[in-house]
Amino acid sequence: MTFSVYSLPLLSAFSILIQRSIRSPATMSTLSSKSAQEISELLDQYGIKHGPVVDSTRGLYEKKLREAMAKGTAVKPSSDKTFYREEQEEITYVHRRVPLRNEAFMDSGRSYTERYREEEDESRDEPGLYRTEASHRYVSHSTPPPLKTSSAAARKETTSSDTRLIPLWLQFLVFLGVAAFLYYVFTCMETPEKNPFKRVE
């Protein structure tokens, strides 16, 4: 009988201890026996901004940790995940854009303006990826030189045709027509070799 009387409080105390350890993975009871480095790491885990763990600050930090453990606040790994996701997004963004850039150079000037409009729309949709825009621009600046040498003349024509109202061939034609007319007038004036004063005689 006495055995059961003693075992009951023992059991309850034991269960409480187990509960405590389950609730907080880092043991609350041994906080004071941890090294300063460990305390610092624990503070980082609970997202508590802190200075050096020294004699005068240790008590305060231990108290803060106990409060945080009781609350069960968020741990570090979650923040890492978001950072990784951001990086991934960045990569896919650049990959998607590069082929579009090459296309623009191959096509006429029309698609050039289209691409600019697309760029604007995308920047509005995803303001968070501001960095990628800048990195994309860096990429774009590196690609033009090799393309420029191969299709320089074609590009010049396409860009110049984009700015003129009247197509270039028409301008050349008109110029030639006017030149021909003037030459005809000039030759007409030159051909009469006879004496202009013929009628007088």
Added chain:
Amino acid sequence: MSNTSQKHRDFVAEPMGDKPVTALSGIGEVLGKKLEEEGFDKAYTVLGQFLLLRKDVEMFSEWLKDTSGANSKQATSCSQCLKEWCDAFL
């Protein structure tokens, strides 16, 4: 300016030098004595603690309450005083 006490303004106006801990805003005789018992006899030692806590006003207030038994108002007053002193001279 009207929110700060004369003590606060006096402290923030010049380098603290060897001023006693009671020169800090919010720290009277009782709190001063308690801090001296803990080893913080000069204002610069309390400044040292403030700097160790990375000039965090909330963290320092909590420390002050725990160490000296200051109430919320006193602790905040002292923290603000030190923060402004740091902004001016540190």
